[in-house]
Amino acid sequence: MVRVVRFHEHGGPEVLRIEDVEVPPPGPGEVRIRVKALGLNRAEALLRRGTYIETPHLPSGLGLEAAGIVDALGEGVAGFATGEAVSIVPPLSMVRWPAYGELATFPAELVVRHPPSLSWEAAAALWMPYLTAYGALVEIAGLGGADFVIITAASSSVGLAATQIANMIGATVIAVTRTSAKKQALLAFGAAHVIASAEEDLKVRLQDITGPEGVRVVFDAVGGPIFGTLTAAMSRGGILIEYGGLSPEPTPFPLFAVLSKRLTLRGYLVHEITGDPARLAAAKAFILDGVAAGALRPVIARTFPFEEIVAAHRFLESNEQFGKIVVTV
Template sequence: MSRTIRFNQAGGPEVLEFVETTVPQPGPNEIRIHVKAIGLNRAESMWRKDIYIEPVKFPAGLGYEAAGTVDAVGSSVSGFAPGDVVSVIPSFSMNQYGTYGEVIVVPDYAVVKHPSSLSFTEAASVWMMFVTAYGALIEDAKVTQGDFVIVPAASSSVGLAAIQLANYAGATSIALTRTAAKKQPLLDAGAAHVVVTDEADLVDEVMRITGGNGARVAFDPVGGPNFAKLLATLSFQGIAYIYGALSDEVTPLPVLEMIGKMLTVKAHNIWLTSGDETRRKAAVDYILKGLESGALKPVIDRTFSFDQMVDAHRYLETNGQFGKIVVTV
């Protein structure tokens, strides 16, 4: 028997329940993992509330990321064996699989042997943050030297990953934060520039930093009324990726300005990359090289124990973290 976390109705963190389950057998193309750490994501909070990109089927499990050791493999699985140290890349529906458990079963294509330099806590955090940012900045926008990349909500795990990936590709990152308290930590985390939006005019600052040209790329998880101002910071034929909806207000689009500057606005999520075998492999190879070289490194804000999962979800929803929240098992 092992414990897993499920919920029977949408709601706050208190709907999460610990359930004793029989340890499942892996199917032909599945891998069973003894979990050591679980990475938490905003997507799981939205899933718990049933406001995510697909409807929840109850009773429901949840979780996209985990790290641990292989316990058993399915009859058709190759390349993995019991005892292997692995982590899970988000590439499945939470209606089918979940990672919030002491022992989990996931599809073999979602399992990665991560670098030995990473702890279980770090390995549980890397794939959502880096693959999400990689898909937009590296795979699609192909940022490179001379490009400026604006990163709103830069202290989030994906925001910090975007800063690192922009640097890794030779581009120049411009991190956005609302409060001055996070300015120095963002600079220490690798941001070339930091704009404190509660203290300075965003458009004026970006134009100053870019010599009046604007940034080629913005990578935004917020939306809302400030999205139009974000678009105003872009260069001619700039691209804005919107991959979240942290603001619950309407997101306006300045149509005439978009036409005049020939801007592109793209909705983005990790599935563009992780849902395609070829793209997923390219992303994993790219990120593994960055992790092994030290150019990419997850930033962990805080850890909780498995028994504290409800508290961890409450903390996740305060939006005060700097980096990733991880639960140890």
């Protein structure tokens, strides 16, 4: 019997329970991990609340990111040995392969030997944010050194990963955050410009920064009313990549900006990278090279022990964090 986190009903953090369950041996092509650290994601809060793109059968486990030690290998798995330190590329389904537990099982193709320079906490915070940012900025947008890029929700783990990747490429980062509370931290982290959207006129500030030429690449997790302002600040032929929907308000379609500027509005999920072996291999190589060079480094906002998973989820939904929330097991 090992401890895992499950929920028997949808709701707030208080529905999460730590329970003793039997974890079966890994199946063919799977690797079982003795978990040392978990990275938390907003997707897990959405699944818990019943508003995620995946619908669980209750009771359900959850979790997308983990780092730990190889505990057992399923039939047909080669290239790994028990006792090795590994981390996990987020699976397509966290209901099928939940990470929140002392033991967790994953497809072997999603198990990675991470650089030994990374702690368990940093390894658990690596793959979701950097794969998400890489796929959008490098693969889809083709971000270059001459580009401006707007990054909303800039203090999130994905926003910070995007800032590091953009700086690694040489692009100019315009970070958008709700208030000025994290402004100095974002500037210190590498954003060339920071706009507090609830305190400043976003449209005016973007015009001041970019001039009439505008911004070619926008990486947005928010949607809602800000959508029109972002497209108004874009250059002709620009691309807006939408990977979230944090705003509770409707998202208007900016018809005339899209038509007059020939804009591309692109929905994006990290699954299109993780589900394609060739694209995933390229992404892993880019990220591991960046980690080795010191250009990419996960930012840990706060660490909680496994027993405080409810408190960790409360903090996840507080919007107070700068970077990734990690739970140690």
